[in-house]
Amino acid sequence: MKTTIKILTVAAFLMTTGLESAMAHHSFAMFDRSREEFLTGTIRRWAFNSPHIALYMETEDGTLYSLEGAAPPSVMSRSPSMNGFTFQPGQTVSVVYCPLHDGRPGGALGYIIDAQGTFYSPNDGGCGPSPDWEEWVKQGYTSRAEAEAAQ
């Protein structure tokens, strides 16, 4: 059953972003792809660097989250497309991410949601977020587990 859940998660991600983004130069063993969490904070850095883009975001309690995404050419190909100027320090955004297994403040990016409510998909194989998040955000859920338990 555990394997099926893993496969379902990755399959959902592939359906939304394609196989290219499942590929990377490293595995995603450190990310818990069965969990999807929602956070809001202030961008400290949007690093549009090879081999992976990264978002560093500080939450209200002062915690700095390090969130990794796909490679720049992959992220540019998404809709909406992203580049190094899409997000800037000081900007408030929300994210859906798959956390590190060990509980440190970091993980794999699923979505970035700007103040206008636009969903960006900078993810690679580290996180295949549910397409239901658009609805779940409106309903105020802060994790996939919470949203699914309520339904």
Added chain:
Amino acid sequence: MKNMVNKLVHSAIMLLFSTLLQAQPGPRAQLPDVVPPPQRFATSTGHYEYLYNSHNGGTSHSYDSVPKWEGLWSAQGNNSGNQLFLESLDGSPIGPFGEGENVVIKEGVLTPEYEAAFQYRRDLGVDYDRLTSCEPAGMPRWLLEPYVREFINTPSQSWWTNDLANDTRRIYINQEHKNIDGTHYAAGDSIGFWVDDMLIVHTVDIYPSDYFRGTPPTSNQFETVEVWRMETLNNGTKRLVNNVTFYDELSLVEPITVVYTFWPRQDLQALGFRMRYWECAQNDNTYLTFDDEGRPSTQYRLPGEDGYVDPRGNDRLRNPDLPAGLVGQEKSPIFNDDVQ
């Protein structure tokens, strides 16, 4: 009933995996047929020399006439990777990294020692990838890795770059193999000759590698004969096709011939993408480690942790021989976004 539903869901998902693996992003197009070698060759050298002789040494191109494959390209469909080495006991498709509940290694494709090594790798899972340490994919994995490539052909050399790990193949046209270094290389040593608009390439002296993450390893005896051409599909789209035969007396029972395709990325060009140096060692904070059970695994460093590399700021690990805080040393002065 529950088991049946689970099986159906599983089959549908794996079918999706399989479809995606064969038709990576880009315009959907059927894979070209694989063209087997004209006869069975014991070695790649025998194969290449046969083609060279049967084409009378090929075509000598000038700068004007050499085929132009310019622009950006990405890997598209192929019938290589784990499709060659795995089979599903219940007919369900096989995932890109070899996933699947009833997936086993095909018998008679790999030599016994490499079949056992592949099983060893599969038993450990796919939580490890040698490329994490930033080494280039090399051959044959260069053919399957994603991201962006450029194919520059001149009459005497072709330079084919992949932005992943700055992994450049150089093909020396109408020349002999050379190895003055007494070692092998990730991309090996490639020579080739043109036959009109078709390029035939022979590659030897390749590091032991793999076809992709989660596939069997190749040995340091792995060699290839490739036949490259650009073709135009019915809808006018161009694509590059590589019909390649793998030779490896240590890992393969028989040579294998497969096809890889590449599609043009005008979409990325329109968005302003340019290939830059792939700053893996300088920017990447993932690293290889072992999990609690001693299995190879992967971890991720956060700012402030030992070994963290800063892709943007004035990183003390980069220039410890300069005074701390020296003005103008941030790699990216565009944003004030220090996260040390």
